[in-house]
Amino acid sequence: xxxxxxxxxxxxxxxxxxxxxxxxxxxxxxxxxxxxxxxxxxxxxxxxxxxxxxxxxxxxxxxxxxxxxxxxxxxxxxxxxxxxxxxxxxxxxxxxxxxxxxxxxxxxxxxxxxxxxxxxxxxxxxxxxxxxxxxxxxxxxxxxxxxxxxxxxxxxxxxxxxxxxxxxxxxxxxxxxxxxxxxxxxxxxxxxxxxxxxxxxxxxxxxxxxxxxxxxxxxxxxxxxxxxxxxxxxxxxxxxxxxxxxxxxxxxxxxxxxxxxx
Numbered sequence: 001x002x003x004x005x006x007x008x009x010x011x012x013x014x015x016x017x018x019x020x021x022x023x024x025x026x027x028x029x030x031x032x033x034x035x036x037x038x039x040x041x042x043x044x045x046x047x048x049x050x051x052x053x054x055x056x057x058x059x060x061x062x063x064x065x066x067x068x069x070x071x072x073x074x075x076x077x078x079x080x081x082x083x084x085x086x087x088x089x090x091x092x093x094x095x096x097x098x099x100x101x102x103x104x105x106x107x108x109x110x111x112x113x114x115x116x117x118x119x120x121x122x123x124x125x126x127x128x129x130x131x132x133x134x135x136x137x138x139x140x141x142x143x144x145x146x147x148x149x150x151x152x153x154x155x156x157x158x159x160x161x162x163x164x165x166x167x168x169x170x171x172x173x174x175x176x177x178x179x180x181x182x183x184x185x186x187x188x189x190x191x192x193x194x195x196x197x198x199x200x201x202x203x204x205x206x207x208x209x210x211x212x213x214x215x216x217x218x219x220x221x222x223x224x225x226x227x228x229x230x231x232x233x234x235x236x237x238x239x240x241x242x243x244x245x246x247x248x249x250x251x252x253x254x255x256x257x258x259x260x261x262x
Contacts (some may be wrong), residue, residue, distance in 0.1 A: 004242025172249030188255025
């Protein structure tokens, strides 16, 4: 299947590692022009070089803080300057700290809001005029399977990820006339550093080893294993491609069947 991504301009936030990096690699494999974004320049440079070596596609990056509106403006401007267009925005970010309601003060709540919801709003605001002038585009917001089933000890994530779903559903209605498709992609237990962190937190609270937590978690997944980042990335890239012309406003889980809710 031709995904129609060759020569398209793509921005992937939080893409120096994990799911963001996996998505960027898949876009590059499809011939897209990719702009990476993260706060760690060393990791960005390494990620860009790895993607270049695997795809022979040149990859660019912008260093910045996803919570800084000026940096969000800058990464979009850099993509426009470099590619002449922006066809795809992948909103992605690391998750807020684990914990329960009484663990967090106002500052923690504000930081989580800035990280997981406001950053997405700002990035979308910047790309919409460009997508409208081009006659269309794709926006995908990465969240978590917690939007279908809340996860223990993740009050901050559970709260603001749902805000992303509401934002996405509303924008899919508002932007349909502009041929801008907006969707949510929600990973389950994918083998990333974030998942390892959460498994470590759970292990410490439960008094067991991280390996035991991983074993129990894998057993709860119908496919019997954690997902690979590339499996997540392939679904994401399809939703952002020209092959997808009729899916918008949806929340797509990539979780190996873990969430049993409709």
